[in-house]
Amino acid sequence: MLRKEQNDLLTQTGPGTPMGQLFRCYWVPALLADELPENECPPVRVKLLAERLLAFRDSEGRYGLIDEFCAHRGVSLWFGRNEESGLRCPYHGWKYDVTGQCIEVPSEPEESGFCRKIKLKSYPLVERGGVLWTYMGPPEKQPPLPEWEFATVPADHSFISKRLQECNWLQAMEGGIDSSHVSFLHRGELNRDPLFKGSKGNQYNLTDAKPYFEVVESAGGLLVGARRNAENGKYYWRITQWVMPSFTMIPPRADHPVHGHFWIPIDDENCWAWSFDYCATKPLTTEQLQAMHDGKGVHVKYVPGTFRPLANKDNDYLVDRAAQKAGKTFSGVEGISMQDASLQESMGPVVDRSKENLVSTDNGIIMARHRLLRAVKALTEKGIMPPGVDPAHQRVRSASMVLAQDQPFKDAARDALLVQPNVAHVSV
Amino acid sequence: MRSESARVTTRAEARYRIEAPNSQPRAVKVIALDAASEPVVKRLAQLPWNRASFLTASAFACPPADGQAFSMTGWLSDLAGRTKDLVDEIASADLVVMIATAGENARAGSLIGDACAARRVMTTGLVLGTAAASEAALSQTLGQLRPHSMMLVAAGDEDYIEDMLVALRA
Numbered sequence: 001m002l003r004k005e006q007n008d009l010l011t012q013t014g015p016g017t018p019m020g021q022l023f024r025c026y027w028v029p030a031l032l033a034d035e036l037p038e039n040e041c042p043p044v045r046v047k048l049l050a051e052r053l054l055a056f057r058d059s060e061g062r063y064g065l066i067d068e069f070c071a072h073r074g075v076s077l078w079f080g081r082n083e084e085s086g087l088r089c090p091y092h093g094w095k096y097d098v099t100g101q102c103i104e105v106p107s108e109p110e111e112s113g114f115c116r117k118i119k120l121k122s123y124p125l126v127e128r129g130g131v132l133w134t135y136m137g138p139p140e141k142q143p144p145l146p147e148w149e150f151a152t153v154p155a156d157h158s159f160i161s162k163r164l165q166e167c168n169w170l171q172a173m174e175g176g177i178d179s180s181h182v183s184f185l186h187r188g189e190l191n192r193d194p195l196f197k198g199s200k201g202n203q204y205n206l207t208d209a210k211p212y213f214e215v216v217e218s219a220g221g222l223l224v225g226a227r228r229n230a231e232n233g234k235y236y237w238r239i240t241q242w243v244m245p246s247f248t249m250i251p252p253r254a255d256h257p258v259h260g261h262f263w264i265p266i267d268d269e270n271c272w273a274w275s276f277d278y279c280a281t282k283p284l285t286t287e288q289l290q291a292m293h294d295g296k297g298v299h300v301k302y303v304p305g306t307f308r309p310l311a312n313k314d315n316d317y318l319v320d321r322a323a324q325k326a327g328k329t330f331s332g333v334e335g336i337s338m339q340d341a342s343l344q345e346s347m348g349p350v351v352d353r354s355k356e357n358l359v360s361t362d363n364g365i366i367m368a369r370h371r372l373l374r375a376v377k378a379l380t381e382k383g384i385m386p387p388g389v390d391p392a393h394q395r396v397r398s399a400s401m402v403l404a405q406d407q408p409f410k411d412a413a414r415d416a417l418l419v420q421p422n423v424a425h426v427s428v
Numbered sequence: 429m430r431s432e433s434a435r436v437t438t439r440a441e442a443r444y445r446i447e448a449p450n451s452q453p454r455a456v457k458v459i460a461l462d463a464a465s466e467p468v469v470k471r472l473a474q475l476p477w478n479r480a481s482f483l484t485a486s487a488f489a490c491p492p493a494d495g496q497a498f499s500m501t502g503w504l505s506d507l508a509g510r511t512k513d514l515v516d517e518i519a520s521a522d523l524v525v526m527i528a529t530a531g532e533n534a535r536a537g538s539l540i541g542d543a544c545a546a547r548r549v550m551t552t553g554l555v556l557g558t559a560a561a562s563e564a565a566l567s568q569t570l571g572q573l574r575p576h577s578m579m580l581v582a583a584g585d586e587d588y589i590e591d592m593l594v595a596l597r598a
Contacts, residue, residue: 001597166437214570214580217558269439313433346433348442357451358595360523360552360579366595367581370588408567408574410582 002353002369010372011168011350013265014050018376023049023245024137025379025389027146028264029274030065030125031055031132032162040082049136050267054078055125056098059085063127064098065134067120071102096120129153130160131274147391148247149419150260150278158278159292161299164308165263165341168350169246169271173263175340176248177364179226179240183209185339188329193336195277195288195297199253201400201428204228204236215363216410220244220393221371223417224364225409230402236428237409238400239417242368244375244388249398250298252427257288258398259298269349272307275299275337281424300337309338317342395419399426453478454522456598458589459504459540460484462532465556468586469527470507475590480598482507483517488536503536518543523550523596526573527589530557530582531565534572541576553577554592559584 002010013020028048035044036057043056045068052068054077068076070089077096080087086103088095094115095104100122108114123134124142129151135142150158165172175181182190183205190202208228216223220243230236238251241260249260257277264272275298277284284292295301301310311318317333319342324332333342358366375386387393399416403409416426435441456479460469463486473482488503504512518524524544528534537553544551553573558566566582573580583589 001595212578212580214574214582216582217584313437314431316431316433342433345437348437348445349439350442352442352445355445355450357597360550360596362595363552363579363581363592366592367583367588369595370591373591374585374587405575406571408570410570411563411567 001356001358004352004354006369006373007350007353009376010369011170012268013169014268018380019372020049021137022372022376022379022386023265024135025141025143025386026137026245027133027135027143029131029162029262029272030134032160033127033130033132036063036132043078043080043082043087045076045078047266048134049265051136053123054080054087055132056080056082056087058082058087058098062098063125063132064100064122065125065132066096066098066100066122069120070094071118071120072105094118098122098125129158130155141385143385143389144391147394149280149395149397150258150276153278153280154283156283157280158276159257159284159289159299160274160276161292162272162274162307163300163302163337163341164266164306165271165273165345166269166313166349167271167341167345167347168268169263169265171344171347171351172271172273172341173246173248173261174365174368175344176250176261176263177222177224177240177242177368178362179213179224179238179364180211180361183211185330185343186336188327189336189339193296194291195256195259196253196336199256199428201236201238201251201253204230204428205238208236213361213363214409215367217367217371218243218393218396220388220390220396221247222364222367223410227409234402234404236400236402237413239398239409239413240364241396241398241417242364243393243396244386245372247388247394249396251398251400252425253400254427255424256427257284257297258425258427260398261298273337273341279424280419281422295335298337300335309341311335311338311342313342313345397425400428401426402428451597453597455520456480456523456525456593456596457517457521458482458525458527458593458598459536460486461526461528461534461536461540462486462489464529464532465527468556468589472589472593473507477593477598480593483512485536485540488539489533514540514543518547518549521549523552523598525552525554525589525593526577528553528555528569528573530555530561530569532569534569537573537576541573544576550579551577552579552581554589555580555582556586556589558582 093106100120102118211226214225241249262274319332378384460466
C-alpha cells in the first residue's frame with residue numbers, strides 16, 4: 001500500500017508537480033515520425049504531461065512542438081495552415097515558427113516589431129528510430145539524445161507502435177514489472193501468439209506458476225529476475241529491465257523480436273503505452289511485421305483512424321466468456337496488451353493504493369515506487385538528476401537464460417544485460 | 429448505451445468503492461541475520477507496526493568462543509536478548525523477512541528458510557549495503573540466501589526495508 005499523499009505524488013505529472021518535474025528531466029516519446037510524414041503536412045495535437053501541444057513539420061522539414069493555442073484569441077492552431085516555414089492561425093493570420101516564435105501579425109505594421117514580442121511555449125522535437133522525442137524540462141539541463149537500442153538499430157530491425165491507455169501511467173507501468181502475472185493472465189497467448197510461441201521458455205513459464213524472484217537495483221533502475229525450475233536441477237531465469245521513470249524491456253523468447261514499453265503520461269488519467277519490437281542483428285521478417293501490424297504480440301488493433309485500441313472500455317474489451325471458459329484466454333480478453341490494459345483500466349483512472357494488499361512477490365513494484373520517491377526527493381530538494389537520464393543507463397537489454405542453481409543471474413548475465421553491437425539477445 | 433466498463437471506470441464511480449477494511453494485519457517476523465544488520469532491525473523496531481516483530485539471529489553468524497562447540501541454544505532471540513524458539517516463531521508468522529548485510533555471514537538464513545519451507549511460510553531475503561560492498565561480497569550473500577528466499581532483494585539503502593514493510597502492511 002501507499003499513503004494517499006505518496007500516491008498523489010507519484011501519479012500527478014502536470015506542470016509544477018514533483019513527479020512532473022522528474023518526467024521533465026528525460027527525453028520522452030511524443031509521437032510516431034509517421035504522424036508527420038512530410039513537410040507542410042497537417043499538424044497533430046499532442047497532449048503530454050497535462051500540457052496541450054501541437055506538433056508540426058515545416059516547409060524545411062524542421063519539427064516543432066508548441067503550445068496548441070494561438071496567443072491572440074486562444075484558438076487551436078490545429079486548424080492552422082502549415083505554409084512557408086510556419087504555422088498560420090486561420091483566424092487572423094498570426095504565424096509561428098517551429099520554436100513558437102511569432103513571425104507575422106498581419107494586422108500590425110511590420111516595422112513595429114510587435115510579432116517579436118509574441119512567443120508560444122515550445123519544446124524540442126527530434127526524430128530518432130522512427131519516434132519523435134521531446135524534452136520538456138529546462139533548456140540548460142537538456143540531456144543527450146536517447147540511446148535506447150530499439151531506436152538506434154537500422155530502421156528495418158524495429159517496429160514501434162503506440163496506443164491510448166485510459167488510466168494513470170503508474171498502474172500501467174507497474175504491470176510491466178510484475179512478472180508473476182504472466183503465468184496466469186497471458187497463459188493462453190504464450191503458445192498461440194505468433195510473436196511468442198515456440199519458445200522453450202514458454203514451457204517453463206506454464207509448468208512452474210510459482211516463480212522465485214530476485215530484485216536488484218541497477219544504475220538506471222531495477223533488474224527483476226524471475227526464476228522457474230528447468231531440467232536437471234537448473235533454473236530458467238527471465239530478467240526484466242526497468243529504467244526510470246517508465247521504460248521496461250521484457251525478456252525475450254527464443255529468437256522472436258525483443259519487446260518492451262514506455263508509459264508516458266498524457267494527463268493524470270490517461271497515458272500513451274508505447275510498444276517496441278526489435279532484433280539487434282537482423283531485419284524483422286515480413287511475417288513478423290505483418291503480425292505486429294495485425295495487433296499481435298504487444299501491439300493492438302485500432303479503432304480506424306485513431307490510436308485507441310479496437311477492444312476498449314466502450315465495448316467491454318470484446319470480452320469473450322466462452323473463450324475464457326474454454327481456457328483459450330484466461331480473462332476472456334484477446335491479445336496480450338489488451339489483457340493487461342483492460343485490467344489496469346478496471347482499477348479506475350487512478351487506483352487508490354491505500355486499499356491494496358501487496359505481497360512479497362510484489363517487491364519489484366515496491367522497489368520501483370521507492371526509487372521513484374527517492375529520485376523525486378533528490379531532484380526537488382537537491383537538484384540531483386535522476387537515474388535513467390544518462391545514456392549509459394539506456395544501453396541495456398533484457399535476457400532469458402538457463403543457469404546452474406549456484407549461478408547468480410546478475411553475474412552470469414552481466415554481459416547479456418548490456419547492449420553489444422552485432423550480438424543477438426541472450427534468449428531461451 | 430455506454431458499456432459497463434466505460435460507466436464504472438470514471439473518477440466519479442471510484443468514490444463508491446467500499447471503504448471497509450479488506451484485510452487483516454499479517455504477522456511479519458523480521459530477523460537480522462548478522463551483527464551489521466542488527467542495528468538496522470533495532471531502529472525499525474522503534475517504529476509503529478501492525479503485527480511485525482523483530483528478532484535477531486546474529487549470534488549464529490559469529491564463530492563460537494575459543495574451544496567451544498556451537499550451541500543451538502539462544503541463537504535466535506528478540507531484541508532484548510530473550511531466547512526465542514524458531515519453530516514457535518515461524519508457526520505464528522505469515523511472512524518471514526531475513527535481513528542480511530552484503531559480505532556478512534548469512535548462514536542462519538538456511539535454518540530459518542528450511543523451517544519456513546516445512547511450515548509453508550513465505551520468505552523474503554533482503555540484502556543491504558549493496559552500494560558499499562564488492563560484487564563478490566554481494567554475490568556471496570545473495571548466494572547464501574537464494575535457496576531459502578522466495579523473494580530476494582538487494583537494496584542500496586536501508587530505508588527500503590521500512591518502505592517495504594509499510595507496503596506489505598506489516
